Amino acid sequence: MIAFLRRHWLAILSHVALIAVWWLFVALGDVPKYIMPSPVETIASLGQANYDWVNNTLVTGAEVFGGYALGVVVGVGLALIFSWSATLNAAFMPLLVSLNMIPKVALGPLFIVWFSYGIGSNILIVFSLCFLPILLTTARGLKEVEPELIDLVRALRGSRWQIFTKIQLPGALPYVFAGMKVGAILAVAGAIVGEFIASDRGLGYLMLQVQVTLDTAAMFMSVLLITLVGVVLYALVLWLERSLIVQDARVR
Amino acid sequence: MTADTPVPFIRLDGVRKEYQTRGETFLAVSDVTLDIQEGALVSLVGPSGCGKTTVLKILAGLHAADGGKVEIGGEAGAYDTARDTGMVFQQALLLKWRRILDNVLLPAEILGLPRRAARERARDLLNMVGLDGCEDKYPYELSGGMQQRAAIARALIHDPRLILMDEPFGALDALTREKMNLELLRIWSESRKTIVLVTHSIQEAVFLATHCAVLTAGPARMAASFPIDLPSPRTLDMKTHEAFGDYTRRIYRLLGMD
Numbered sequence: 001m002i003a004f005l006r007r008h009w010l011a012i013l014s015h016v017a018l019i020a021v022w023w024l025f026v027a028l029g030d031v032p033k034y035i036m037p038s039p040v041e042t043i044a045s046l047g048q049a050n051y052d053w054v055n056n057t058l059v060t061g062a063e064v065f066g067g068y069a070l071g072v073v074v075g076v077g078l079a080l081i082f083s084w085s086a087t088l089n090a091a092f093m094p095l096l097v098s099l100n101m102i103p104k105v106a107l108g109p110l111f112i113v114w115f116s117y118g119i120g121s122n123i124l125i126v127f128s129l130c131f132l133p134i135l136l137t138t139a140r141g142l143k144e145v146e147p148e149l150i151d152l153v154r155a156l157r158g159s160r161w162q163i164f165t166k167i168q169l170p171g172a173l174p175y176v177f178a179g180m181k182v183g184a185i186l187a188v189a190g191a192i193v194g195e196f197i198a199s200d201r202g203l204g205y206l207m208l209q210v211q212v213t214l215d216t217a218a219m220f221m222s223v224l225l226i227t228l229v230g231v232v233l234y235a236l237v238l239w240l241e242r243s244l245i246v247q248d249a250r251v252r
Numbered sequence: 253m254t255a256d257t258p259v260p261f262i263r264l265d266g267v268r269k270e271y272q273t274r275g276e277t278f279l280a281v282s283d284v285t286l287d288i289q290e291g292a293l294v295s296l297v298g299p300s301g302c303g304k305t306t307v308l309k310i311l312a313g314l315h316a317a318d319g320g321k322v323e324i325g326g327e328a329g330a331y332d333t334a335r336d337t338g339m340v341f342q343q344a345l346l347l348k349w350r351r352i353l354d355n356v357l358l359p360a361e362i363l364g365l366p367r368r369a370a371r372e373r374a375r376d377l378l379n380m381v382g383l384d385g386c387e388d389k390y391p392y393e394l395s396g397g398m399q400q401r402a403a404i405a406r407a408l409i410h411d412p413r414l415i416l417m418d419e420p421f422g423a424l425d426a427l428t429r430e431k432m433n434l435e436l437l438r439i440w441s442e443s444r445k446t447i448v449l450v451t452h453s454i455q456e457a458v459f460l461a462t463h464c465a466v467l468t469a470g471p472a473r474m475a476a477s478f479p480i481d482l483p484s485p486r487t488l489d490m491k492t493h494e495a496f497g498d499y500t501r502r503i504y505r506l507l508g509m510d
Contacts, residue, residue: 061460148341148418155312156410157334158362166358246349246390 037217041179042224045217051206053225059090059202061229063119063191067126068233071183074127075134076176083168084160093139100132104190108197120240122194124201129190130183134176142168177241186228203229261290261326261446262311262414268319269306280306282471283320288463290326290413293440293447295461297454297503303472304450308416311448312337313392324414333411335363338407338445342419344399344416346391346406352378353387356406362408370409377405381440382435397428401435408443417449421456430488433460454507459486459501466506 005012009132019039025031033041078096082089108125115121145168153163154214195204203222210218268294269281281303288294296304309315310322313333325331338359346355360370378384381401383394391399400420407415420436421429433456440447451457457464458480463478479501482490490496502508 078342146343146345147343148343149347151309151312152339152345152359153362155314155334155337155339156359156362162362168360170347173349233403233471 020043079138080128117198126190126192134179136181260287262288279471295457297457298467357380
């Protein structure tokens with residue numbers, strides 16, 4: 001713990017300073033609560049039992065993590081298939097890049113028409129937002145292997161699977177994680193957008209509800225909780241990266 | 253075949269290789285004929301793009317020749333390209349995420365050799381190439397020369413009969429390169445392998461080899477192939493001897509550079 005503080009005290013300081021500035025701004029500027037609540041008022045909104053904070057946070061969290069996990073599995077899986085088949089790669093990679101140009105947010109209303117609203121369609125929105133960056137970076141990483149290394153394994157009559165597990169995949173991991181980090185940020189945005197369009201649960205839904213009554217403190221709290229979900233996801237990805245990738249093999 | 257002309261370990265006879273690129277045929281190797289005896293250290297020297305690497309790839313079984321004959325094995329019997337070939341490239345190409353010992357073990361894993369014995373052999377090889385104590389280090393902790401030593405140990409792990417080296421010291425600075433030349437001669441004399449080494453350096457081609465094959469530009473055509481009759485073991489001061497100069501001049505002449 002002390003070692004952690006010693007290493008990251010500057011980062012912790014900047015976070016605390018931001019909250020302090022927020023607090024001072026509200027207190028000294030005499031800003032009304034419905035425009036901007038103070039940090040204390042924001043925290044106090046957690047006391048409102050009818051906002052069902054725990055459940056709403058869990059719903060949003062489930063959408064973010066579910067859609068994201070799906071995005072990672074499909075993204076890495078497709079990249080692997082594309083790296084094995086030049087034909088599939090030539091046919092579908094450009095198509096996926098074109099499809100990626102669709103603002104996924106605009107698909108939200110369609111998903112809701114097709115799948116009705118709820119956790120399921122929000123997971124799909126999250127997935128559609130975050131799987132492509134993961135696919136693209138993974139595909140790139142799988143291609144980065146030195147051809148001589150492949151020659152080395154082929155000269156030993158190594159199988160395609162051995163090339164993949166021993167050379168390609170570990171070599172591509174830094175790229176996979178670069179894509180996963182971008183995807184993590186998009187995933188959180190996707191879940192909230194989905195809830196904004198149509199939902200009956202989740203932090204995005206709650207935000208729209210309390211907006212009507214001008215409970216700005218609760219809106220602030222919702223944003224904080226959404227951010228927290230994102231931070232947990234991101235930290236998980238960083239932790240995984242740190243435990244899977246050797247220091248100097250990382251993309252910096 | 254009579255008793256005084258033994259079957260060579262490697263016999264290349266009129267070997268020819270073409271590549272198809274965008275509908276055009278590119279002749280990479282036109283006519284390479286070369287006999288290599290077991291235990292020899294043969295240098296293939298020639299300008300860039302002369303198809304030296306293609307010859308190595310044919311020897312490694314990565315490419316099939318389009319013409320001519322390739323026979324490996326000689327009198328010692330059947331030759332299994334996968335088990336009997338080790339490869340070293342210009343870049344060490346160690347896996348960044350593996351420790352040195354695990355890098356050396358890669359071919360053993362792919363061939364499915366018994367683990368315990370392979371680990372023991374890997375340690376011995378690391379000792380032999382002068383990397384004792386580096387087993388648990390990662391490649392980035394090693395200098396370029398040390399990485400190349402590890403790559404040589406990796407090429408030896410499955411105890412192959414033939415080591416193919418493609419410009420193994422081309423990426424090293426001049427001093428490290430000289431040092432690695434001496435190291436290679438020591439490793440070669442200790443391991444008793446046949447080595448085929450591709451190089452741009454005429455000095456290196458003469459200094460290291462027992463036999464030198466000169467290839468000319470364009471499609472690799474054998475300009476000449478001759479034994480290098482310098483005393484063994486080689487020492488750096490041989491580079492100033494008259495015989496050494498004669499050999500290098502001969503190669504310069506063959507490459508049309510005199």
